Amino acid sequence: MFVIIQVLLFVVYVAPIQIIAIDLSEWLRYLGLIVAVLGFIFGGIALLQINTKLSPFPTPISGAKLLTNGTYAIARHPIYTSILAITLGYAVYEASVFKFIIFLALGFLFYFKSIYEEQLLMNTFPEYSTYKTKTRRFI
Numbered sequence: 001m002f003v004i005i006q007v008l009l010f011v012v013y014v015a016p017i018q019i020i021a022i023d024l025s026e027w028l029r030y031l032g033l034i035v036a037v038l039g040f041i042f043g044g045i046a047l048l049q050i051n052t053k054l055s056p057f058p059t060p061i062s063g064a065k066l067l068t069n070g071t072y073a074i075a076r077h078p079i080y081t082s083i084l085a086i087t088l089g090y091a092v093y094e095a096s097v098f099k100f101i102i103f104l105a106l107g108f109l110f111y112f113k114s115i116y117e118e119q120l121l122m123n124t125f126p127e128y129s130t131y132k133t134k135t136r137r138f139i
Contacts, residue, residue, distance in 0.1 A: 002113040003056045009109065013087060013102040020097040032092025039085025046071040046078035058117035066125040074139060076118070076131070080110040081138045110138070 047054065049071060053064045071078035084107055091099035114137055121128045 002058060002109065002116070005109055006056070006106070006113070009102055009106050013099060013106075017098045018096065022095050022097060024092065024095045029093050029095060032089045034089070036086045036089025036093065039082045039089060042071060042085065043079055043082025046082060050079075058113055059120055060124045064124075066121070066127060066131065068131050068135070073135060076135050076137050077110065077114050080114060084110065084138065114138075 049067055053061050055061055075081045084103065087099065087103040087106055091103050118128070118132065122132075125131075
């Protein structure tokens, strides 16, 4: 269910819908673009780290090992963090209230998806509870 909602939110996010026109200063819009680019880089590094163990589903892949270094030392869910930074940054760049609302919905979804995922990770990796106390969920 989490994955279906996530895909639907991604599809809606890219839709060219404008509900309220807002005027943001140019420097703020470009700051949003910088946040999106940094999120993209952070997510790219996380994807390289996770390599072939990537899955959109919260269930840990068999044979996977717990990653606690690199981007995973900064956030327990760096790919979610990356997606949130990209969607927030681009919403600010586009000055789009609609995209900002979708960003909030994604944040809400990722929060609850990560809670479910962490329960599964604690069952798979006994050391996850220690890792959880040392590392934030998102940045």
